Amino acid sequence: MIVSERVIQRLVLYRKILQNLLTDGVTKIYSHALGDFVDSTPAQVRRDIMNIGYKGTPVHGYDISLLISSISDFVDPTQTRNVCIIGLGNLGKAILDYCHARNSKINIIDAFDKDPSKTNIEINGCKSYHINELETKIEDDRIELAILSVPISEAQAIAERLIRAGIKGILNYSPIELRLPEYIYVENRDMMLALEKVAYFAK
Amino acid sequence: MIVSERVIQRLVLYRKILQNLLTDGVTKIYSHALGDFVDSTPAQVRRDIMNIGYKGTPVHGYDISLLISSISDFVDPTQTRNVCIIGLGNLGKAILDYCHARNSKINIIDAFDKDPSKTNIEINGCKSYHINELETKIEDDRIELAILSVPISEAQAIAERLIRAGIKGILNYSPIELRLPEYIYVENRDMMLALEKVAYFAK
DNA sequence: AGATGTGAATGGGTTCACAGCA
DNA sequence: TGCTGTGAACCCATTCACATCT
Structure with a gap:
């Protein structure tokens, strides 16, 4: 999947927020909650996450630590x-x-x-x-x-x-x-x- | 005329470039030349300038110092x-x-x-x-x-x-x-x- | 001739709306 | 019930294309 500059910018921003949440002990998040952090909409968040192939569950939303991994797999270079x-x-x-x-x-x-x-x-x-x-x-x-x-x-x-x-x-x-x-x-x-x-x- | 964040960002960027050109003694510029500076297209530059109401001339393009003034009138606050x-x-x-x-x-x-x-x-x-x-x-x-x-x-x-x-x-x-x-x-x-x-x- | 100004067309990003799921 | 995933619709930004101007 090829994505735009905008999507990449949002993904790295999501990751930063998710890492902070994880540090605070939060393990799950819904699209609307993540959207609130970045002044965006649930639909935008779901669409961005769709781009990278990660899937959440309707009941629990997204697993933060798995989502961080998925974003990292997508945006990080393979080698350092x-x-x-x-x-x-x-x-x-x-x-x-x-x-x-x-x-x-x-x-x-x-x-x-x-x-x-x-x-x-x-x-x-x-x-x-x-x-x-x-x-x-x-x-x-x-x-x-x-x-x-x-x-x-x-x-x-x-x-x-x-x-x-x-x-x-x-x-x-x-x-x-x-x-x-x-x-x-x-x-x-x-x-x-x-x-x-x-x-x-x-x- | 109400414009988007994107247009404002480009306008202030144009202004910076134009100010540098003016300092270097350049007084006129065409849309394609300004576009080259920002990796954009002539059409985009013309459309942005259209937004603020400034008009160039087909023969000489845009007068840099007047264009700077027009951008400033548009983007700068009225008071400091x-x-x-x-x-x-x-x-x-x-x-x-x-x-x-x-x-x-x-x-x-x-x-x-x-x-x-x-x-x-x-x-x-x-x-x-x-x-x-x-x-x-x-x-x-x-x-x-x-x-x-x-x-x-x-x-x-x-x-x-x-x-x-x-x-x-x-x-x-x-x-x-x-x-x-x-x-x-x-x-x-x-x-x-x-x-x-x-x-x-x-x- | 070669530029601008701009209506119209295009393209891409965002949002809607709803099926599907736990 | 209330979320996600996603095709479709919408909307905004960009580009095209051409009349116009000097």
């Missing part, structure tokens, strides 16, 4: 995927703070910065190196994805280096539109644009 | 909207780093943290206060929007305080789904979910 982060300023460090790996298949293992004072440190299991080691570490550590948290002025050049080094996808926090070949998957997360959207819709 | 940020950890500081106000109508003016060592400092024109001044500052400074960058354990309680204090919209970077009244506009930006999406779609 290694990730690097470029730029260890406030943003880079913030991202590493938030990376208590919910998903054991995705590992942020290397960080790079041009500032020597930020190299050879370790945050949350991620080791940092000087930016001029970028290409060799990406190859040696079989890194496929990158998180970009560098200043605007450096983002395009670094992105091009990443691609030449074999990176397949980029999560871009630099507030610039990267010009890259279309076979590279790029997800942009411009913080000011997000705030502008909130400003428009809030009341 | 004040924003606060809660949590001055790495993430909070990172967000302030990125806030060289592209949009003069949206001002991040106050920051709050529970750590006294992070209060009474100023970053990019934003002053920080202790969290127990939250309610009074929000009222005194007429703050309507909030950016939440606190640890998970505190996010829900802080969000509730924000709403009681009169906040209308929240940009939430804490990796938790807030349970709030539906009249509050919340935009969630979970970084790990974004990475999971990239991992799924990248090649």
Whole structure:
């Protein structure tokens, strides 16, 4: 079954919520309850779950732990995927703070910065190196994805280096539109644009 | 003209790109060129611009500076909207780093943290206060929007305080789904979910 | 000639509504 | 009874196609 970006986004969101519920000792959930968590409808939840082939029961709804497994089977890569982060300023460090790996298949293992004072440190299991080691570490550590948290002025050049080094996808926090070949998957997360959207819709 | 979330997101993105082009001395643009920047189609760009009532000319396309004004007239609030940020950890500081106000109508003016060592400092024109001044500052400074960058354990309680204090919209970077009244506009930006999406779609 | 503006067609995502089930 | 699973219906977003303009 092939699904859209939207469905994937909702599935990983469901998984996060379900993992929290499971931690709290909840073991079953109905589509309408899960829908409430994400401000969505029961029909939408059921349709999304249908996409991945998992089936609940009319009486008990969905078994949370089985549903988590089904979502993981569907959305997670088969092998682990290694990730690097470029730029260890406030943003880079913030991202590493938030990376208590919910998903054991995705590992942020290397960080790079041009500032020597930020190299050879370790945050949350991620080791940092000087930016001029970028290409060799990406190859040696079989890194496929990158998180970009560098200043605007450096983002395009670094992105091009990443691609030449074999990176397949980029999560871009630099507030610039990267010009890259279309076979590279790029997800942009411009913080000011997000705030502008909130400003428009809030009341 | 009432438009969807999607259209607003694209419009603010167009504006960012147009502002950069203008800075580079470009003054006119065709729909297909703008479409290329955002991996979209000329028809989509023209339709979006049609929504806001701006008209280009067949020969020269769109006048960038006039188009920026039209987008701003459409998406910006009529009065300035004040924003606060809660949590001055790495993430909070990172967000302030990125806030060289592209949009003069949206001002991040106050920051709050529970750590006294992070209060009474100023970053990019934003002053920080202790969290127990939250309610009074929000009222005194007429703050309507909030950016939440606190640890998970505190996010829900802080969000509730924000709403009681009169906040209308929240940009939430804490990796938790807030349970709030539906009249509050919340935009969630979970970084790990974004990475999971990239991992799924990248090649 | 080559762009825009836009009604109409298309396509995809969401919701409805109901059969089936425990 | 009250849920799920799902074909069908609906609705919104995107794209097409062409008249129009300079």
